[in-house]
Amino acid sequence: MTNNKKSGFTLIELLVVISIIGFLATSAMVLLNSARVKARDSKRKADLTQIRKALDMYFDKYNYYPPSASCGWDCNGYSFSTTGGNWIAGLEEFLPKIPVDPINNASIPWGAGNYSYAYGNVGKNSYPAQYDLTAQLENTSDPDRCGVKNYKYYFGDSPWCTAFGGSYSNQIFEVSQLKSF
Numbered sequence: 429m430t431n432n433k434k435s436g437f438t439l440i441e442l443l444v445v446i447s448i449i450g451f452l453a454t455s456a457m458v459l460l461n462s463a464r465v466k467a468r469d470s471k472r473k474a475d476l477t478q479i480r481k482a483l484d485m486y487f488d489k490y491n492y493y494p495p496s497a498s499c500g501w502d503c504n505g506y507s508f509s510t511t512g513g514n515w516i517a518g519l520e521e522f523l524p525k526i527p528v529d530p531i532n533n534a535s536i537p538w539g540a541g542n543y544s545y546a547y548g549n550v551g552k553n554s555y556p557a558q559y560d561l562t563a564q565l566e567n568t569s570d571p572d573r574c575g576v577k578n579y580k581y582y583f584g585d586s587p588w589c590t591a592f593g594g595s596y597s598n599q600i601f602e603v604s605q606l607k608s609f
Contacts, residue, residue, distance in 0.1 A: 465566045468530040472563045472601060473572065475527035476545065479561055482523035493559045494518040496549045509545035510535050516547050529563060537564040538600065562602045574600035
């Protein structure tokens with residue numbers, strides 16, 4: 429008597445196992461991507477805090493903040509992390525390597541999908557004690573984003589999120605220091 433029984437998996441069993449593996453892999457990728465977004469946003473916040481501390485040391489020494497790269501001392505201008513190197517002139521005395529955004533893909537951080545840092549200053553004679561330091565966060569529900577905090581523009585008192593017709597992303601994160609004399 430011969431035994432003709434074949435051992436193995438049926439097509440249905442294989443499809444179920446493949447489906448489960450696919451579901452688990454997809455779930456893991458979603459969780460991993462969410463963790464990466466939060467990690468990059470945490471780095472952005474830490475970087476801006478580190479830059480702010482260096483700016484405060486600069487101010488304590490010179491009694492004004494460094495000029496922006498785009499226009500010098502007495503105008504409304506910005507420096508951007510995408511320019512590379514020490515993108516805030518004069519700050520290397522207090523922070524030898526100025527951090528840049530983890531993605532650093534756009535010259536300005538205000539538009540959707542733009543990730544860079546911006547430093548704005550209006551000069552040592554006009555507004556020596558004010559600056560803006562901004563980045564865009566990826567996490568749309570971050571509690572520190574502009575849509576929740578409603579940051580103020582560094583000169584005047586206009587809110588960032590609604591300034592200029594509300595054209596700024598509500599995902600902007602800002603660290604600014606308004607010193608009073």
